[in-house]
Amino acid sequence: MSFLHSGNIFVHVAAGLLAIVLGTFALTTGKGGPAHRKFGRWFLMTLAVVVGTGLIGAVFFRASPFLLILTLLAGYVGYAGFRVVRFRERRLAVQDMLVAAGVLATGLGSQLLNPNISWNSSVITSTLSALVLVTVYDLLKYFWFFERWKKLWLYEHIYKMTSAFSALLSAFGGNVLRDYQPYSQLLPSVLGVGIFVWFWWRVGRGKQAV
Numbered sequence: 001m002s003f004l005h006s007g008n009i010f011v012h013v014a015a016g017l018l019a020i021v022l023g024t025f026a027l028t029t030g031k032g033g034p035a036h037r038k039f040g041r042w043f044l045m046t047l048a049v050v051v052g053t054g055l056i057g058a059v060f061f062r063a064s065p066f067l068l069i070l071t072l073l074a075g076y077v078g079y080a081g082f083r084v085v086r087f088r089e090r091r092l093a094v095q096d097m098l099v100a101a102g103v104l105a106t107g108l109g110s111q112l113l114n115p116n117i118s119w120n121s122s123v124i125t126s127t128l129s130a131l132v133l134v135t136v137y138d139l140l141k142y143f144w145f146f147e148r149w150k151k152l153w154l155y156e157h158i159y160k161m162t163s164a165f166s167a168l169l170s171a172f173g174g175n176v177l178r179d180y181q182p183y184s185q186l187l188p189s190v191l192g193v194g195i196f197v198w199f200w201w202r203v204g205r206g207k208q209a210v
Contacts, residue, residue, distance in 0.1 A: 005061045012053035016168055019046035023165040027195065040161070044078055047164060051075035067171070069107050069124070073131045074167035076103045080138060081160030089150045097142050104135040123174070123185045130163065130189075158199045166192025 026039035054071035076099070083096055111128055141149045169188030 002061075005057070008053050008056055008061065012050060012057065015046045015049035015053065016172060019043055019050055020165070020168050020172065022046060023161075023168065027162070027165065031199075043165075044082055047074065047078045047168070050168065051078075068110050069127055069131060070167060070171055072103050072107050073127060073134075074164050074171070076100070076131070077134055077160040077167070078164035080134065081157050081164060084153050084160065085157045088153050091146050091150075092138070092142055097139060100135045100138045104132065104139075107131045107135075123170075126186065126189060127167075127170075134160065134163070154203060155200060158203070159196050162192045162195045162199070166195075 022039050022043040026036055026043050029035040029039060051071055051074060054067065054075075058068040058071065079099065080096070083092060107128060111124075166188045169191065170185045173188055174185040
């Protein structure tokens with residue numbers, strides 16, 4: 001393993017661990033308040049480092065194709081979650097649709113070119129399905145259903161940010177707790193869904209700040 005590859009892995013892992021800590025603070029602070037926004041920004045900054053180093057590993061060091069898909073998912077939902085809370089009920093920009101289409105094509109292309117990825121099939125299927133779901137939803141909303149779905153922006157923000165957080169947990173569990181795969185990767189996704197449902201319920205009851 002080259003020095004550059006080792007250094008890239010070190011930065012990737014360190015940023016991932018820091019992002020998990022910051023994401024935990026963002027999830028547990030008052031939503032809409034200054035602390036939540038501050039930790040949310042820091043979470044996205046460290047997530048950007050995770051995604052950047054992950055893409056470097058995939059392009060230059062031939063990292064696992066599955067980890068590329070997971071990196072795409074975490075990076076996209078983090079980016080899209082940030083963008084939707086900025087635009088709220090306004091239509092996103094064309095660049096956002098280009099990003100969504102590019103991520104979707106890259107994820108599907110990676111799977112088609114590497115059909116025998118050496119990871120558990122349930123983990124691969126659920127990760128790729130989540131990537132397709134969120135990108136296709138954003139494309140459909142932009143081109144056809146914007147007026148109908150525009151008021152769902154807060155739920156989108158919650159779903160996308162909790163998805164980014166759970167994707168990092170899944171990557172951590174899959175690499176550190178290898179003896180417990182696929183559960184060490186699937187359970188973080190279940191946790192993310194549970195967090196989303198909890199906040200959905202709070203928003204519906206008017207207990208969550210907007």
